[in-house]
Structure formats: structure tokens, C-alpha cells
Amino acid sequence: MTRWLDDDEQHTWRGFLAVNRMLFERLERQLQTGAGMPHAYYEILVRLSETPGRTLRMSELATNAHSSRSRLSHAVARLEEMGWVRRKPCASDRRGALAELTDEGMAALVAAAPGHVEEVRAQLFDALSAEQVAALGEIYDTVLAHMALSHMAPSRTAGPHMTPAETNAGA
Amino acid sequence: MTRWLDDDEQHTWRGFLAVNRMLFERLERQLQTGAGMPHAYYEILVRLSETPGRTLRMSELATNAHSSRSRLSHAVARLEEMGWVRRKPCASDRRGALAELTDEGMAALVAAAPGHVEEVRAQLFDALSAEQVAALGEIYDTVLAHMALSHMAPSRTAGPHMTPAETNAGA
DNA sequence: TCAAACGTGTTGAGGGCTCAACTATTCCTA
DNA sequence: TAGGAATAGTTGAGCCCTCAACACGTTTGA
Numbered sequence: 281m282t283r284w285l286d287d288d289e290q291h292t293w294r295g296f297l298a299v300n301r302m303l304f305e306r307l308e309r310q311l312q313t314g315a316g317m318p319h320a321y322y323e324i325l326v327r328l329s330e331t332p333g334r335t336l337r338m339s340e341l342a343t344n345a346h347s348s349r350s351r352l353s354h355a356v357a358r359l360e361e362m363g364w365v366r367r368k369p370c371a372s373d374r375r376g377a378l379a380e381l382t383d384e385g386m387a388a389l390v391a392a393a394p395g396h397v398e399e400v401r402a403q404l405f406d407a408l409s410a411e412q413v414a415a416l417g418e419i420y421d422t423v424l425a426h427m428a429l430s431h432m433a434p435s436r437t438a439g440p441h442m443t444p445a446e447t448n449a450g451a
Numbered sequence: 452m453t454r455w456l457d458d459d460e461q462h463t464w465r466g467f468l469a470v471n472r473m474l475f476e477r478l479e480r481q482l483q484t485g486a487g488m489p490h491a492y493y494e495i496l497v498r499l500s501e502t503p504g505r506t507l508r509m510s511e512l513a514t515n516a517h518s519s520r521s522r523l524s525h526a527v528a529r530l531e532e533m534g535w536v537r538r539k540p541c542a543s544d545r546r547g548a549l550a551e552l553t554d555e556g557m558a559a560l561v562a563a564a565p566g567h568v569e570e571v572r573a574q575l576f577d578a579l580s581a582e583q584v585a586a587l588g589e590i591y592d593t594v595l596a597h598m599a600l601s602h603m604a605p606s607r608t609a610g611p612h613m614t615p616a617e618t619n620a621g622a
Numbered sequence: 623t624c625a626a627a628c629g630t631g632t633t634g635a636g637g638g639c640t641c642a643a644c645t646a647t648t649c650c651t652a
Numbered sequence: 653t654a655g656g657a658a659t660a661g662t663t664g665a666g667c668c669c670t671c672a673a674c675a676c677g678t679t680t681g682a
Contacts (some may be wrong), residue, residue: 282565291575292584295591296575297494300471301517302598312670318638323468339660346472351639358638375647375660394453404467405460406595406653412590413463419583420466426578427473478642481641489668509631522669524632546630546677553674 303403310399315392318348321355322396325364325389328381335380337370364388474574481570486563491518492526493567496535496560499552506551508541535559 285293286401291310311319327344328334336344342352359365364385370376381389405413454465475490482490492583498515499505513523530536535556541547550584552560576584 283569283572284568285571285576286530288581288584288588291573292588292591293575293678294586295588295595296515299591299594299598300475302595304471305519308670320638337660348476348640350641350663354638357662370660373660375645375646378662397453397455398592400456400464401454402601403598404594405456406589407594410459412593413459415586416590417459419468419579419587420463420470422467422571422583423470423575424473427470427574430573437580479640491668497628510629519670520631521633521671525668528632541630544678547629 291382297369306403307396307399311392311396314395314439315388317388317392318352321359322389323347324352324355324379325392328365328379329386329389333380334386335368335378338379341379359385362388380442386436407411478567478570478575482563483569486559487564488559488563491516491522492530493560493563494518494548495523495526495530496552496556498562499536499550500557504551505557506539506549509548509550512550530556535558552573 291329299445307319311322315322317325323345324341327341328336338352338356339349341347342349345352347355356365356367360367362385364382366380366382368378368380370378408416458488478490482488482493486493488496493514495512495518499507499514509523509527510520512518513520516523527536527538533556535553537551537553538550539549541549546584579587
């Protein structure tokens, strides 16, 4: 019943896993030692910095930074301790909260950016041609569109993943 | 000085980040609720299951599963508690340790695999044509080859510690 | 031969994340 | 316009991971 991965899919999937783990490990290390923050925090600062007024509702920030509400709440608490973000009440909705990037936070981001971009370049883009970069971007767009759809469509039946080798595909 | 990302690169990079966070979030959730293990542990079980004798040296297992030694050590401790893996001394090198997949561990993997594969398919491969799958696999191969090289031939010019490099907006 | 260097694996502290439960506010509708 | 449902955000427990330090076995070279 299970639609196991064929050889091409298996190969691509293992490449995906390897690239992701290695790339993120290196990015995290670079950001942590070079700028004292994990990548998730960097992303939060970036999104705030791109917003006019450098201020966003928590929930909107969560969406932009691909974060859960809970994760963002913990993260902003930490970022507040560091003095990089400030919480403010939301005038139009008293349930809400606003997160505002402080000048110190902006400075931390400006200081972190060059080293981070260099690492992304060194690990990823330096390996790829312009055509490959474009192709990769299109593939990601396709996947994102698909994920957004499947998020609304229901019915997840049980099904399998990597073949446990010894059981053979049967497993 | 900084070689910022151009528009295509920026677009691809943001797609990469979005796909990765969403995909892993869904995979982790599926595996956790469906099989009671995080993806990192699933990967460890897979690598062991693929080895004749279902046994590997810790360091080799770490490499295969894209794990640090420390992470693997913690993980195997946990997997031992669950009864899915057993540690054994290594005869040829008394520093070493072997990790062996137990029958219970194999059963857990066989039970977990269908649901996991289905999720990978639903979230990723169902969105892509065979050509896209192949193209993606080649791109990952390229990146992996590049990463392996840059790992040995260092000379990261900017140095591991970046001085908060004053300048430039961007982010 | 034996000490220094190296390799292998473990440990514990600390931090980030998920999950579920919770408070507070706003929306919806009868 | 009250009451329930939905939304916004927070919190704490528990788990996983990283980092640095450690223990111990092996290799090397003077």
C-alpha cells in the first residue's frame, strides 16, 4: 500500500537531509559565535527591520518569520532581555502586543549581517550557477504553493517514508 | 565589501528558509505523534537498519546520520532507555563503542516508516515533477561536493570572529 | 620506552523548541 | 445584548541540542 520512494526520490531526499543539516549547523555556529544569536532570532530581527516603524504585531511577525506563536513569544522575551526588542501594547486590539526593534537591536543586526551573508554565500551560492539558483527558487515556489494548498485540504492517511532497508520495500 | 545577495539569490534563499522550516515542522510533528520519536532518531534507526548486523561504531553512525558525536551520544542514551538500541563494547578498539539496533527498535522503525514516507510524499514529492526531482537532486549533489571541499580547504578569509562590521544597511 | 598528541565517546550545564493549558479580549449570533 | 466561540498571546514542563570539559585508549616519535 505504501508508496515508497523510488531511487531518484530517495537520492534527492537524502541530499535534502544532508544539505539541510550541514548548512544549518554551519549557519547556526557562525551566527552564534559571530553575533551571539541563533538563526531564528536573526530572522525575527530581519523581519522587524524591514517593516516601516520597525514594529509588528506578534502574530504577523510569527507568520513572517515562520515561527509558531509560542516560539516567538519565548524568543521575544529573550530578545527583550538582550535589549534588542521592546514590547508595546496594541492600541486597536487590547489582546494584542507589538514588537518593536530597538536601536540596539538594529545595530546588532547590522553588525551580524555581513558575516551571515558571507556564510550563506560560501556554503550555498558559491556552489551554484545563476541557472541553478533560478531553478532552485522555482522549485521552492512550487513546493510552497503546494504546502499552502495541502494545509487546507484534509485527509492524511497513514503512509511511510524511507525504506528500512532490511525489510525491503515491503516493510 | 560585503557581497550581498542579489534579487534572485534573495528569493531563492527565502524560499529555502520557508520550505525548510515548514517541511521539518510537519515531519517532526508527524513522527512525534505517529511514532513517538523525533526525526533525528528516525534517521539513526534507518542507518543502523541498513547496516549488515545492524551494528555500527558510534562515530561512523554519527557521520552517516549527519550528527555530532555529542548529539549521537545523547540520542543513543535515550534510544537505549526506549529499548530500541543497545550499546556494546568494540573488540578491536577499546575506546570505541558499538550501537546495535534491537528487534524492538527494528519493529518501531517498520511501524514508523509508512506514516513518515507518506508525509514526505505529501509535503514534497507530490508537488514536483520527475524532472524537478532530478534537478533538485543534482543541485544538492553540487552543494554537498562544494561543502565537502570547503570543509578541507579552509581559508575562510573573513575569519571566524567577525568584528561587528559597522556598515551598511541591508539585512 | 614513554610522554605528548590524538581519537573516541560521555557528561552536565544552559538554551531553544514543542505541546498543552491558561488568561484576556473580541467576534458572532440568536 | 448576553453567551459561546474564536483569536491573541503567554507560560511552564519536558525534551533535544550545543558547547566545553573530561576520561580513557591509541598512536607517534625522540
